[in-house]
Amino acid sequence: MFIGIPSELEAALTDLTLPAWKLDGPALARSTMEEYRTELATAPRFEETVATLRHAVTGEGGGYAVLRLGNLAKALGSAAGDRFLRLATAFAAEIATPFSPFPQWPLWKDIGVKIDKDPGKSSGIGYNAFHMDLVNATRPPEYTTLLCVRPDPLGGGPSILSDAHAAVARLSEDNRALLAESAYHYGTFFNLHGLGEECKPFPILDGSDPGAGFVRFTAKMLERSQLSEAHGAAARELAEQLVWGQVSFMLEAGDYLIVNQRRFLHGREALQSGQETVPVGDRRLLLQLFLRAQPGTGSAA
Ligand SMILES: O=C(O)CCC(=O)C(=O)O
Numbered sequence: 368m369f370i371g372i373p374s375e376l377e378a379a380l381t382d383l384t385l386p387a388w389k390l391d392g393p394a395l396a397r398s399t400m401e402e403y404r405t406e407l408a409t410a411p412r413f414e415e416t417v418a419t420l421r422h423a424v425t426g427e428g429g430g431y432a433v434l435r436l437g438n439l440a441k442a443l444g445s446a447a448g449d450r451f452l453r454l455a456t457a458f459a460a461e462i463a464t465p466f467s468p469f470p471q472w473p474l475w476k477d478i479g480v481k482i483d484k485d486p487g488k489s490s491g492i493g494y495n496a497f498h499m500d501l502v503n504a505t506r507p508p509e510y511t512t513l514l515c516v517r518p519d520p521l522g523g524g525p526s527i528l529s530d531a532h533a534a535v536a537r538l539s540e541d542n543r544a545l546l547a548e549s550a551y552h553y554g555t556f557f558n559l560h561g562l563g564e565e566c567k568p569f570p571i572l573d574g575s576d577p578g579a580g581f582v583r584f585t586a587k588m589l590e591r592s593q594l595s596e597a598h599g600a601a602a603r604e605l606a607e608q609l610v611w612g613q614v615s616f617m618l619e620a621g622d623y624l625i626v627n628q629r630r631f632l633h634g635r636e637a638l639q640s641g642q643e644t645v646p647v648g649d650r651r652l653l654l655q656l657f658l659r660a661q662p663g664t665g666s667a668a
Pocket residue numbers: 478488489490495500513526633634635653
């Protein structure tokens with residue numbers, strides 16, 4: 368699921384300066400998506416690279432990919448600079464429509480390291496358990512994407528991914544029945560755009576055919592939400608199966624992880640201890656971007 372950029376494409380992209388993007392409400396403007404596509408379509412092996420990427424995130428047995436943009440980030444100076452971010456945005460736009468559900472944040476949201484935060488939450492230093500992003504929205508983003516600007520300089524924090532439907536398939540019939548009940552809730556829902564309404568309570572399994580639909584789950588609910596004993600136990604089983612089936616890998620600078628939230632859940636192992644000794648500006652930094660699939664294109668794009 369690691370996808371490299373062919374060297375001739377890398378060379379062409381290094382010479383390219385895409386224009387600044389425009390937003391249309393929370394979403395990347397259509398005009399920008401078309402402009403970026405036109406600029407990139409003629410770059411050598413671009414179409415082929417995008418086809419590989421699309422297949423990895425939406426094809427049979429797929430659900431996530433890491434696009435290795437590290438050389439490009441180096442060539443352009445930084446994975447957080449404008450020129451690089453426009454290229455990453457252009458790749459993202461080939462999968463689905465980039466948008467920001469947070470009116471107060473830019474399109475790409477910083478996920479830094481905060482040593483005072485709940486260690487198990489976004490930007491905390493601890494184990495970030497399996498979850499889907501924006502789990503309590505009626506319309507969660509079909510894709511969540513994480514661009515690694517800087518890995519943990521102390522060497523911790525590998526990403527973890529697990530096939531949600533495969534984990535569900537390993538559960539007992541009884542547990543699946545419990546997970547299909549509207550008995551789960553997690554978190555707050557405030558000042559969010561383009562995600563529908565708050566979903567509370569929600570079923571983890573929505574009755575779609577096996578392998579389809581979201582597995583609306585976050586293992587963070589096990590400790591942070593009040594659940595009935597039976598529903599909690601079923602959710603705990605699912606969390607265990609997700610861990611059983613997980614893959615883990617370290618994101619390097621310039622790696623761009625794209626997760627199809629209908630298929631895979633994601634998380635992160637704890638950062639290495641000793642974060643307080645690392646200057647804030649040297650700590651791990653990711654940028655997060657959400658993508659909305661076009662209606663009528665199923666789980667593809
Ligand atoms: O830090 C990471 O690698 C993952 C963060 C994450 O999943 C989130 O903030 O939603």
